[in-house]
Amino acid sequence: MPADLSTVLLIERHRGTLDKALETIRTREYWSPYAEHPKAYPDAEAGKAAFEALLGHPFELDQPGTDEWTGGERSPFGVELGVRYPHPDPAVLLPAMRAAVPAWRDAGPEARAMVCLEILARINARTPEFAHAVMHTSGQAFTMAFQAGGPHAQDRGLEAVAYAYAEQVRVPETAEWTKPQGKREPIGLRKTFTAVPLGIGLVIGCNTFPTWNGYPGLFASLATGNAVLVKPHPRAVLPLALTVAVAREVLAEAGFPADLVCLAVDRPGEGLAKTLAVRPEIRVIDYTGSTAFGDWLEANARQARVFTEKAGVNSVVIDSTDDYRGMLANLAFSLSLYSGQMCTTPQNLLIPRDGISTDAGPKSYDEVVADLAAAVDGLLGDDARANALLGALVNPEVKERVETAAGIGEVALASRSVAHPDFPRAVVRTPTVIKLDGAKPDAEAAYMSECFGPVSFAVAVDSTADGLELLRRTIREKGAMTVGGYTTSPEVERWLEEVCWDERAQLSLNLTGGVYVNQTAAFSDFHGSGGNPAANAALCDGAFVANRFRTVEVRRPA
């Protein structure tokens, strides 16, 4: 039976998109093939209905080796989802996945890229449905779940496909090699080069950004010829289950084994990731989550290439500004978005204790902190707007953290609860800002640890130079996904750059408008650097894809 989706058809549909992605990762200009605005998706109501139809039912995937059904997700907005998922017997599932690999390998890089782009296109078409799934597992407010969980995640998936494709075609499929031998006949060889996968890639998803953080690894491994097993966070299964379902559907239509992409969901408390991670079939692991488990993976999953994004401590150095109000507004938004539950949210605001110079005159440390608190209050003063920005706290640990933060230091801005009109059981909290003295050793334990959630520290430092030293030490010891800086001094800018080059962290300078330190754009911005303790990989670059496959050469006399 011929496949419904021929490679020829897929090339016609998607080759242009791939080429534009390949071009954009070189120019780093703005581009996305996936519309960002909800209005661009006509089926908003149908998407919601599709999401609701999933609730309370088993999520059928028809995978091999299902030994029971598991689940138990509960929306941070308080809705019981009641979806049940297949639980795998790895001893059955993994060999079945492994057996699917040769056909996928033999398809070659272009056909694989085209299938990946079809998967992304179908996911894109169902963005409203995915948005609800992301919202009700991560706690993101709807618009953020729509954008970050939809088109922005799809962008990151496509970016990974583009990098993977580019890497695999750096050598030609065949080459004629002719070496002169002086007066004798030249020696000739005919060579073929084949990109071959490593085996099965394991994607270990996170609670807060199941698709955005999951897609790069998923598509990088798949596009390089590996099978992919997706192990979602137990509290954020649905968006990745939907993803796996779409991938299986497209693979089958294109004539490939659906088992190239499978789902593995934990029994409650099972810790399935630990079992899977050390299986010999698993040769690549992509992980986003705690430093403790990331370190465990790096130390123990020695049979696999392990890509980790772990915890970090993000800082903003505040030296001076020529747009005081813009700076405050920008920072207020960054601290508030998704209640600070982003790996890129600033935590430590490093402010000279003698104050800073601004276009509104000199501002003391206390004034800067008070004005920032006021800016947050202003931004979130209206409950509807607050709900639209904050979303819900993703889990009880974050709630606990924000509730005990007041004990850490002087509260410059208290967190308040916001009632959600549609979801009365949602836990919605505004950010808190705590004052700490950077010179006091007892404060260091707080600001030198990640306090994940809506908690920031206004750390008083002796001077900008002192702040830069603290920045350097923080990145070196704790890692950072992002660094921000505000200064009108070219010298301080250069110092900030030097620290970020030395310690390998991504720097945003003087953001006062509609771009925020905690947001990155695929095809242009790198997410993390892969060069400090917060992550050993960046999204996305050559290093993220180059070692997911190997090139096998066969040479014969010409």
Next chain:
Amino acid sequence: MPADLSTVLLIERHRGTLDKALETIRTREYWSPYAEHPKAYPDAEAGKAAFEALLGHPFELDQPGTDEWTGGERSPFGVELGVRYPHPDPAVLLPAMRAAVPAWRDAGPEARAMVCLEILARINARTPEFAHAVMHTSGQAFTMAFQAGGPHAQDRGLEAVAYAYAEQVRVPETAEWTKPQGKREPIGLRKTFTAVPLGIGLVIGCNTFPTWNGYPGLFASLATGNAVLVKPHPRAVLPLALTVAVAREVLAEAGFPADLVCLAVDRPGEGLAKTLAVRPEIRVIDYTGSTAFGDWLEANARQARVFTEKAGVNSVVIDSTDDYRGMLANLAFSLSLYSGQMCTTPQNLLIPRDGISTDAGPKSYDEVVADLAAAVDGLLGDDARANALLGALVNPEVKERVETAAGIGEVALASRSVAHPDFPRAVVRTPTVIKLDGAKPDAEAAYMSECFGPVSFAVAVDSTADGLELLRRTIREKGAMTVGGYTTSPEVERWLEEVCWDERAQLSLNLTGGVYVNQTAAFSDFHGSGGNPAANAALCDGAFVANRFRTVEVRRPA
């Protein structure tokens, strides 16, 4: 004081060579800028004199942190070299090297590539001197030391520079990013991207190919902005000490700190590599050597990216041939070259016990083995030619191995000693071939372990299909740097390819002329695959360079 070597001058000298290397790693055609034939180097006598002038003297490098002088190399040809080298105090040397990095980072990818090419050009000009140094540390015969230790090693260094350069310039230095905002003003960001190094790369050299196996890592780390500390094998210091000296000379002339490249030589029995490998300043490690220490590095040097080439078991599947004499001659040469002391030398010859079909009629297993033995005898019957091919045994362990090999099975070809007219103390041995029955469990312990040196096993297998299964198991469990195959059957060819794709090994088919399974050409052939237990990296590809640096982005409002 301006540098003697300006970047402008270096670009004029070397940019064309870099561009040709960049082109060739894409076409994989034949090319080398470094002449292979000794006659191309007019200063042969001066090179020998320069080598001899080094003997018995301290090798001055003017490095920081030298706390004593060490050495003790003895040529496998029996000559006492008597060179003494600086021994470092890592607590002084490493911080000095680290301090040299920012200037090198700030130079950018092109200037770094140009400096690397100048280093290679000066090494190339001194090829005759290097040839003697390689010969008298590795035991390679002169011509091989000249070619493999000279131009071929330089090729691999240049190839690494080309890959490193290409990887660093995949993103532009700057980008303007403009995102439309519907009817509102677009958002604009100005972005800069800087390739930043990880710190210090440690190159741990091997005894047999100090330059060939050392240059890829050295130049990949250096070209990506890292400092490089070279820790040679205690028995093969001189070629890498010369390399470090040239690198320091060029760096200084180009206005960079010479301490970007330093040498670290063990005290006898010190195990300095172990100490250095876990130092926090060391962020990249390139290692060639035993599996035991390679595994130790991978498990313990967790602060570094570790690239290893370890032991493997190389096989040749002999199914059938249409050039029986050519096959025998080619295999005889492969087994003899450098007395089988190459990581790429075939060890297991898998031959159906019922024999094979050839252009000279059917040949039984016994006939194939006897004819191969005769081919080796013929090749090495003349002592002068034997000495020119074999070189000397690199160390007493190899001698021990070849002497005890007769106890493993039936000797089809005995190793004999060859007297060397110029070096009476050299231990020169022809290869031995031992018959083993692949079906006998007690034989498996022998053929499933690396027996490094001039020892090969003619393993009788039940059939070609049985041989292919043994090949698969051998690669999977023990790894392989090379696989060879002889067959006239397209079906067997395809099976061989399938096994090598599945298990990620490099395959040479039906070599009967002047190309040998144990030789690879830079810019075209991959050395190893990086995807089986013999090595976690291939020379050279994107994965070998992409993670030696990170890209740091700085973004500002446009």
